Amino acid sequence: MRLRKSFFNRSVHEVAPELIGATLLFNGAGGVIVEVEAYHHTEPAAHSYGGQTPRNAVMFGPPGYAYVYRSYGIHWCLNFVCEAKGSASAVLIRALEPAEGLAAMHRRRRTADPRLLCSGPGRLTEALGITHAQNGCALDAPPFELHGRTGECEVVAGPRIGITKAVELPWRYGLKGSRFLSKPFKA
DNA sequence: TGGGCGATTCGCT
DNA sequence: GCGAATCGCCCAC
Numbered sequence: 784m785r786l787r788k789s790f791f792n793r794s795v796h797e798v799a800p801e802l803i804g805a806t807l808l809f810n811g812a813g814g815v816i817v818e819v820e821a822y823h824h825t826e827p828a829a830h831s832y833g834g835q836t837p838r839n840a841v842m843f844g845p846p847g848y849a850y851v852y853r854s855y856g857i858h859w860c861l862n863f864v865c866e867a868k869g870s871a872s873a874v875l876i877r878a879l880e881p882a883e884g885l886a887a888m889h890r891r892r893r894t895a896d897p898r899l900l901c902s903g904p905g906r907l908t909e910a911l912g913i914t915h916a917q918n919g920c921a922l923d924a925p926p927f928e929l930h931g932r933t934g935e936c937e938v939v940a941g942p943r944i945g946i947t948k949a950v951e952l953p954w955r956y957g958l959k960g961s962r963f964l965s966k967p968f969k970a
Numbered sequence: 971t972g973g974g975c976g977a978t979t980c981g982c983t
Numbered sequence: 984g985c986g987a988a989t990c991g992c993c994c995a996c
Contacts, residue, residue, distance in 0.1 A: 794987090803991090820977070822977075828977070829977090830992095832979080833992090835992080836991090836992070837992090838984090838991065838992070839992095852977085853989090853990060853991070854976075854977065854978055854990095855976065855978050855979080855988080855989070855990080856978095856988070856989030856990035856991075857975095857978070857979075857988060857989055858979070859976050860978085861983055862977090863991080864976090875977055877977085903978070903979070904977070905978050905979060905980090906979075906980070907978095923977060931972095943977070944977075944978095945976085945977055945978070946976085947975095947976080965978095971993090971995105971996085972986095972992105972996085973994095973995090973996100974990095974992105974993090974994095974995105975991105975993095976990105976991100976992095978988105979987105980986105980987090980988095981985105981986095981987095982984105982985090982986095983984080983985080983989105
Protein backbone atom coordinates (compact mmCIF):
# COMPACT_ATOMS: atom_id res chain seq x y z
CA MET A 784 0.00 0.00 0.00
CA ARG A 785 1.30 3.38 -0.96
CA LEU A 786 2.08 5.59 2.05
CA ARG A 787 0.32 8.96 2.13
CA LYS A 788 1.08 12.08 4.11
CA SER A 789 -1.36 11.01 6.86
CA PHE A 790 0.90 8.05 7.63
CA PHE A 791 3.47 10.53 8.94
CA ASN A 792 0.99 12.63 10.93
CA ARG A 793 1.57 10.60 14.12
CA SER A 794 4.17 10.33 16.84
CA VAL A 795 7.65 9.81 15.43
CA HIS A 796 7.94 6.87 17.83
CA GLU A 797 5.02 5.15 16.11
CA VAL A 798 6.13 5.95 12.58
CA ALA A 799 9.82 5.04 12.90
CA PRO A 800 9.43 1.32 13.74
CA GLU A 801 6.62 0.97 11.18
CA LEU A 802 8.95 2.18 8.44
CA ILE A 803 11.12 -0.92 8.92
CA GLY A 804 10.14 -3.24 6.07
CA ALA A 805 8.61 -0.45 3.99
CA THR A 806 9.92 0.15 0.48
CA LEU A 807 11.54 3.44 -0.54
CA LEU A 808 12.15 4.24 -4.21
CA PHE A 809 13.52 7.42 -5.76
CA ASN A 810 13.32 7.62 -9.55
CA GLY A 811 12.86 3.86 -9.55
CA ALA A 812 15.94 3.08 -7.45
CA GLY A 813 15.89 1.91 -3.85
CA GLY A 814 14.74 -0.97 -1.70
CA VAL A 815 13.44 -2.09 1.67
CA ILE A 816 14.09 0.15 4.67
CA VAL A 817 16.03 -1.87 7.26
CA GLU A 818 17.32 0.85 9.63
CA VAL A 819 16.00 4.24 10.85
CA GLU A 820 16.42 6.61 13.79
CA ALA A 821 13.82 8.87 15.43
CA TYR A 822 14.61 12.49 16.32
CA HIS A 823 12.32 14.68 18.41
CA HIS A 824 12.64 18.43 18.98
CA THR A 825 12.47 18.02 22.78
CA GLU A 826 15.76 16.13 22.83
CA PRO A 827 19.19 17.71 22.27
CA ALA A 828 20.43 15.38 19.51
CA ALA A 829 17.73 16.68 17.13
CA HIS A 830 18.61 19.41 14.63
CA SER A 831 15.38 21.16 15.59
CA TYR A 832 16.25 21.24 19.32
CA GLY A 833 17.67 24.77 19.23
CA GLY A 834 14.79 26.25 17.22
CA GLN A 835 14.20 26.96 13.57
CA THR A 836 17.06 27.90 11.23
CA PRO A 837 17.23 28.07 7.42
CA ARG A 838 18.75 24.59 7.37
CA ASN A 839 16.12 22.80 9.46
CA ALA A 840 13.07 24.82 8.36
CA VAL A 841 11.48 21.83 6.62
CA MET A 842 11.39 19.96 9.95
CA PHE A 843 9.08 22.67 11.28
CA GLY A 844 6.68 22.27 8.36
CA PRO A 845 3.90 19.71 7.78
CA PRO A 846 4.57 15.93 7.95
CA GLY A 847 5.12 13.76 4.89
CA TYR A 848 8.00 15.76 3.39
CA ALA A 849 11.71 15.08 2.95
CA TYR A 850 14.25 16.92 5.09
CA VAL A 851 17.70 16.62 3.51
CA TYR A 852 20.78 18.08 5.17
CA ARG A 853 24.49 17.97 4.57
CA SER A 854 26.51 15.88 6.99
CA TYR A 855 30.16 16.58 7.74
CA GLY A 856 30.24 18.85 4.69
CA ILE A 857 30.30 15.82 2.42
CA HIS A 858 27.25 13.57 2.57
CA TRP A 859 23.51 14.09 2.27
CA CYS A 860 21.18 12.56 4.84
CA LEU A 861 17.47 11.87 4.22
CA ASN A 862 14.76 12.33 6.85
CA PHE A 863 10.98 11.97 6.80
CA VAL A 864 9.19 14.79 8.67
CA CYS A 865 6.64 13.44 11.19
CA GLU A 866 3.93 14.60 13.59
CA ALA A 867 1.84 17.74 13.31
CA LYS A 868 3.21 20.89 11.68
CA GLY A 869 5.57 22.66 14.06
CA SER A 870 6.43 19.54 16.05
CA ALA A 871 9.77 19.43 14.25
CA SER A 872 10.37 15.72 14.57
CA ALA A 873 11.73 13.43 11.87
CA VAL A 874 12.95 9.94 11.05
CA LEU A 875 16.48 9.56 9.67
CA ILE A 876 16.67 6.83 7.01
CA ARG A 877 19.91 4.97 7.71
CA ALA A 878 19.95 1.83 5.55
CA LEU A 879 18.11 -0.01 2.76
CA GLU A 880 18.24 -3.52 1.42
CA PRO A 881 18.77 -2.75 -2.29
CA ALA A 882 16.02 -4.09 -4.56
CA GLU A 883 15.27 -1.83 -7.55
CA GLY A 884 17.50 0.09 -9.94
CA LEU A 885 20.57 -1.87 -8.95
CA ALA A 886 22.63 -0.91 -12.00
CA ALA A 887 22.11 2.82 -11.43
CA MET A 888 22.93 2.50 -7.73
CA HIS A 889 26.14 0.56 -8.40
CA ARG A 890 27.16 3.19 -10.94
CA ARG A 891 26.55 6.11 -8.57
CA ARG A 892 28.29 4.35 -5.66
CA ARG A 893 31.16 2.99 -7.77
CA THR A 894 31.16 -0.34 -5.93
CA ALA A 895 30.36 -3.93 -6.85
CA ASP A 896 29.54 -4.90 -3.25
CA PRO A 897 25.75 -4.82 -2.69
CA ARG A 898 26.27 -4.35 1.04
CA LEU A 899 28.10 -1.06 0.45
CA LEU A 900 25.30 0.40 -1.69
CA CYS A 901 22.77 1.62 0.91
CA SER A 902 24.12 0.58 4.34
CA GLY A 903 24.50 4.04 5.88
CA PRO A 904 22.69 7.38 5.65
CA GLY A 905 25.26 8.99 3.36
CA ARG A 906 25.61 5.89 1.23
CA LEU A 907 21.92 5.46 0.50
CA THR A 908 21.41 9.07 -0.62
CA GLU A 909 24.35 8.73 -2.99
CA ALA A 910 23.01 5.43 -4.32
CA LEU A 911 19.55 6.87 -4.95
CA GLY A 912 20.82 10.21 -6.28
CA ILE A 913 19.24 12.30 -3.50
CA THR A 914 20.71 15.75 -2.73
CA HIS A 915 19.61 19.05 -1.18
CA ALA A 916 17.48 19.48 -4.30
CA GLN A 917 15.03 17.10 -2.63
CA ASN A 918 14.84 19.09 0.62
CA GLY A 919 11.14 19.90 1.13
CA CYS A 920 9.90 17.41 -1.50
CA ALA A 921 6.62 15.56 -0.85
CA LEU A 922 7.10 11.87 -0.08
CA ASP A 923 3.81 10.71 -1.65
CA ALA A 924 4.53 11.98 -5.15
CA PRO A 925 7.14 11.26 -7.84
CA PRO A 926 10.10 11.01 -7.91
CA PHE A 927 9.51 9.51 -4.44
CA GLU A 928 7.60 6.26 -4.05
CA LEU A 929 6.89 4.77 -0.62
CA HIS A 930 5.08 1.50 0.04
CA GLY A 931 4.09 0.15 3.45
CA ARG A 932 5.36 -3.24 4.49
CA THR A 933 3.34 -6.17 3.27
CA GLY A 934 4.03 -8.84 5.88
CA GLU A 935 5.16 -9.17 9.45
CA CYS A 936 8.73 -8.24 10.27
CA GLU A 937 10.71 -8.37 13.48
CA VAL A 938 11.92 -4.93 14.58
CA VAL A 939 14.74 -4.46 17.07
CA ALA A 940 15.65 -1.19 18.88
CA GLY A 941 18.84 0.23 20.33
CA PRO A 942 20.82 3.43 20.92
CA ARG A 943 21.39 5.80 18.02
CA ILE A 944 24.71 5.99 16.18
CA GLY A 945 27.25 8.77 15.73
CA ILE A 946 25.73 11.28 18.15
CA THR A 947 27.12 12.77 21.34
CA LYS A 948 23.93 14.05 23.00
CA ALA A 949 21.05 11.97 24.37
CA VAL A 950 23.06 8.86 23.47
CA GLU A 951 21.08 6.72 25.88
CA LEU A 952 17.71 7.00 24.11
CA PRO A 953 16.95 3.69 22.30
CA TRP A 954 15.52 5.36 19.21
CA ARG A 955 17.33 3.39 16.52
CA TYR A 956 15.18 0.73 14.88
CA GLY A 957 16.25 -2.08 12.57
CA LEU A 958 15.11 -5.21 10.81
CA LYS A 959 16.29 -8.10 12.96
CA GLY A 960 19.10 -10.07 11.37
CA SER A 961 19.39 -7.95 8.23
CA ARG A 962 22.76 -8.08 6.46
CA PHE A 963 22.26 -4.52 5.20
CA LEU A 964 22.41 -2.61 8.51
CA SER A 965 25.02 0.15 8.80
CA LYS A 966 26.06 -1.50 12.08
CA PRO A 967 24.75 -4.60 13.84
CA PHE A 968 22.42 -4.25 16.83
CA LYS A 969 23.81 -5.45 20.11
CA ALA A 970 22.33 -8.83 20.92
C1' DT B 971 33.70 37.70 12.61
C1' DG B 972 36.28 33.22 13.38
C1' DG B 973 37.00 28.66 15.25
C1' DG B 974 35.01 24.42 16.56
C1' DC B 975 32.15 20.72 15.61
C1' DG B 976 28.63 17.44 13.65
C1' DA B 977 22.59 12.28 12.72
C1' DT B 978 29.65 10.18 7.87
C1' DT B 979 32.53 7.61 4.87
C1' DC B 980 36.78 5.98 2.96
C1' DG B 981 41.55 4.72 2.66
C1' DC B 982 45.63 3.63 4.89
C1' DT B 983 48.08 1.50 8.92
C1' DG C 984 41.86 1.96 14.61
C1' DC C 985 42.85 6.83 12.91
C1' DG C 986 42.57 10.92 10.32
C1' DA C 987 41.12 13.59 6.29
C1' DA C 988 37.60 15.67 3.40
C1' DT C 989 34.53 19.83 3.73
C1' DC C 990 30.01 22.86 4.57
C1' DG C 991 26.72 25.27 7.49
C1' DC C 992 25.45 26.47 12.01
C1' DC C 993 26.38 28.25 16.57
C1' DC C 994 28.63 30.45 20.27
C1' DA C 995 32.40 33.12 22.02
C1' DC C 996 35.33 36.96 21.23
